[in-house]
Each structure stands twice: as structure tokens, then as C-alpha cells.
Amino acid sequence: MSGKPWVQAERWLRQPSSRALLAPPARRMAPALIAVCVAVTVFLGAHFSHQGRPDRLDRAIDHRIRHALGWHHGLLELITSIGDPVPVTVMTAALVVACLATRRWHGAALLAVAVPVAAALTEIVLKPLIDRTIEGALSFPSGHTTGMFALVGCCAVLLAGPSHPRLPAGWRVLIVLAAYLVATAVAVALIGVGAHYFTDTVAGAAVGTATVLLTALILDRLGRPGPRPESQAGQPAPANAGRHLSPASVRTAGADHAADFSSPAPDTTRPGRPARR
DSSP states (O other), X not given: OTTHHHHHHHHHHTSTTOOOSSOHHHXXXXXXXXXXXXXXXXXXXXXXXXXXXXXXXXXXXXXXXXXXXXXXXXXXXXXXXXXXXXXXXXXXXXXXXXXXXXXXXXXXXXXXXXXXXXXXXXXXXXXXXXXXXXXXXXXSSOHHHHHHHHHHHHXXXXXXXXXXXXXXXXXXXXXXXXXXXXXHHHHHHHHHTTSSOHHHHHHHHHHHHHHHHHHHHHHHHHTSOOOOOBOTTSSBOOTTTTOOOOHHHHHHHHHHHHHHHHSOOOOOSOTTSOOOO
16 A cells, blocks of 8 residues: 555556657756766865855855845845745745646646755755855755756746747746846845855755756656556557447447348359350
């Protein structure tokens, strides 16, 4: 009984209305991009482990951002609130409902799994493990940046994949670019208000992106149709193998077969000659 829910979930993902999330070119590139994101996170995490100060790169970039945007503190606070857990959860739930309403089962599963997993990985695993702080608070990776880039990454997969909505390609590209612009603005605003270092936001974007791509690969793997049954001779069974015929079609086929035997044989004798006995 314990394995029954997993079997039902797999059958649900294999329904004909659910399509692949990643196109073949993106599926081939996804492992390399995941590896880059993991390498960046591991490198930065090892470099800043148990530290509470910025390095040279952080000081250079953070100082410029805070100097340029420091007088917009109210606006920066408003932008950072977009990446709070409650707005991200509400936007994720709305997109899940939209996917369910349009029978895009893989899209709903991607959103329901990738965004919470990315947030849990950041807040429960990486932050306590790396223990980098800013003003006494754990900061690496940035949770706001992780959530935003996970959500935006899901949107990019849904808009660019084989099951994309019926929108012109130009509109889909503009929507994806606008979504990434908002996620980047949240990361910049976090630096501007002094809540995170630059490298915190880089790691957050890497964690969110890698989680989305890995989840998409797993869902596409689960949703791949199984092998076709083979006949006794080792050849694939025909497309109509195992198809049940209705009683009416069986009776019609039987009547046609009987008519073939009851019809008289054609007369092959030439005119004017008696038929041979």
C-alpha cells in the first residue's frame, strides 16, 4: 500500500495532456548549467564559511550600489518586499491553479515542487551550514533571491518549453525578460538596503535556477512514455493491437465474411461455348 500513491502520481504525469517541460536542446544543456550553478554555490560557500565580512568583490559592488541607490530607501524596501515568502507563495499558488485549469500537469508539478524545495534548501540546509552573517543574521545564500529566481525560472520553462501557451514567440520572450528583470531588481534592492552582500544574491540565483532545472529534468524523466509491447517475433506490436471491437463491429465483419462465401463464383466461360463439366 505504501507504493500505491507513487504509482498513481506516475500515471497522472503520463497522461496524454501532459507534455515535456524542456525541449531537447534545453534538456541537453540543463546538466551543464546545473553543474555551473552547483560549482558557484559550493565555491562561494566554502570561501565565505563562518564569516561575517565582505570580500574585495563584495566591497566594490556593494559600495557602488548603495552609493547610487541609497537615497531611494523607501523604493528599495518596496522592491525587496516582492521577494518576501508570502508574495512568492501567493504567486506560485496562482500559477499552479492556472496550470491545473489548463491541464498542464507537469507545469503545476514543477511549480509546486521547485519553489518550496529551493526555499527549504536555502533556509534549512545552506544558511546554517555555511553560517555567513551580515549584521548578525544568516545571509548566504539570499532567501529572497532564491525564491524569486526559482519562480522566474519556472515561468521561463513553462513559456519556452514544448507545452508553452498559445502566445507569439516575441511576447513570450518579453514576459521572460521582464520576469528576470524583476528578480534582478529584488536582488539589487537587497544589496541597496544592506540586507545582503553581492555574492549572497549570486548564490541565491544559482540555487533557484539549479533547483528548477533539476526538477524539470526529473519530471520529464517520469513522464516519458514506456516502451511499446513486442510481439512474439520480437517486433513492436501494431498500433491497433489489443484494441477491443464492439459487438456491432464484430457482427458487421461476420456478415461481410459470410457474404464473400455465399456469392456465386464468376463465369469464366466464353460466350457461345458450353461450360465444361
